[in-house]
Amino acid sequence: MARYTGPKTKIARKFGEAIFGDDKSFEKRNYPPGQHGNNRRRGKKSEYAVQLMEKQKAKYTYGILERQFRNLFEKASRSRGITGEILIQLCESRLDNVVFRMGISPSRSGARQLVSHRHITVNGELVNIPSYSLKAGDVIGVREKSKSLVAIENSLANNSAVFEWLNWNSDTMQGTFVTVPERIQIPENINEQFIVELYSK
Template sequence: MARYIEAVCRQCRREGAKLYLKGDRCYSDKCAFSRRGYAPGQHGQGQARKKVSEYGIQLREKQKTRRIYGLLERQFRNYFEKAERQKGITGENLLVLLERRLDNVVFRLGFASSRTQARQLVRHGHFIVNGRRVDIPSFHVKAGDVIAVAEGSKDAPVIKEMAEGLATKTVPAWLELNAAGLSGKVQRFPTREEIDVPVQEHFIVELYSR
């Protein structure tokens, strides 16, 4: 499957916001967005002075959300169409669907420093859901599901390194973390107030409704 392979810091600079795509590096002085907060490219510094159209604002919010969760255009559109069919507010439904992805839940529980790393760990079969190994990052968790590190993966260096910081990890209220058991539980679906992504989802709805 096609995937963005260039420097992910360029995505933050293009969107004009820190998207926390590289985990701990985004909180350090090495963060490219902190050092160069303007858009990438030869004319990047001048783009901030340009007036952005209504369509441009809507497009940027969609691209920002897509990049935060690491999705391709077709994947993202499919999520939107599913959210649109559900009862409730389409924009909020969309974000809840994205939060329910297994790679996102693994990230939220602190088992990975970024969604990108979480996606890789899931693909490599390091996690089980309700006792069964799941290696599909887009797998949708349900309320009551238990996500845990697979027994055979607990000695992996990347898992051991992650486990050292779990004791001080704060997780969203809709999740429950068992740091000692290297597991977590989905207590319920998140509310909009609990989804801390810097996006205005109503612009996405407006974009796809054009």
Template sequence: MYGVNERQFHNAFIKAGKMKGKHGENFMILLEQRLDNLVYRLGLARTRRQARQLVNHGHILVDGRRVDIPSYKVTPGQTISLREKSRNLTVIKESVEATNFVPEYISFDADKLEGTFTRLPERSELPAEINEAFIVEFYSR
């Protein structure tokens, strides 16, 4: 889920517990804020693994600065774009053409190939197939 290993998953769970609000919702929001996830949500990659590789290889810019850490926490208002050299990659062009949905909490300009994380997502906008109550129950032991 979200292409993260067990340690990263558990650490996100612990951070979510220290935040105000519902533990499960905070946990899901933290996972949604990851740079690799937002690259996937923008449609710059077809899979989260591909998005992670794009980030690792330095193709992604956050507010004009190269970021090569997939777990980088993007905050609302930050802009995610591609390096100039990376804009012509076939993989990215195919992914953008195949994308037909970008969540409401992200604005995307297909011409510029850049998106802005406008706000934190609400629970109703997150994947319904994930039951965070089970995750909270599992890690609370």
């Protein structure tokens, strides 16, 4: 599957925030990339530019390509409720994102790799599709053979984040996707309304 594999700090600097997690390089140079950096005069962005930037930020944050993201938006727009909120909730319900949120991997790209390399189970069955959409009550676990992986052990040991919509049992290395999170519970700094306006043009 095609995915972004370029320099992450450059992307983080473009958006002005560390969207890929802690980044020492970003902290040192938290101004836009490019030859002129801070000195370049940037005029006021157009409405379209602001909306496009927000969509790109969401795509990079969740590691989703354009076609997948567009499909998620269409699914959200067909659902009852606020389209923008449902779009973010669909992104949060992806298996790779939940593996990351549970602390099994320190990054979404790492979580995607764990899923595609068949280290993760859903309701006891092996699932190797990172975009697999979870439902409330689904049980996510680390495959028996993979529980001793150093990368997983280190990630869980260093994870202190707690989310109300997820339960995690470190003894069994299993967690439950209790419910789809409300927008207010999702920590990502994304203005989903701009994305809706962009796709609605």
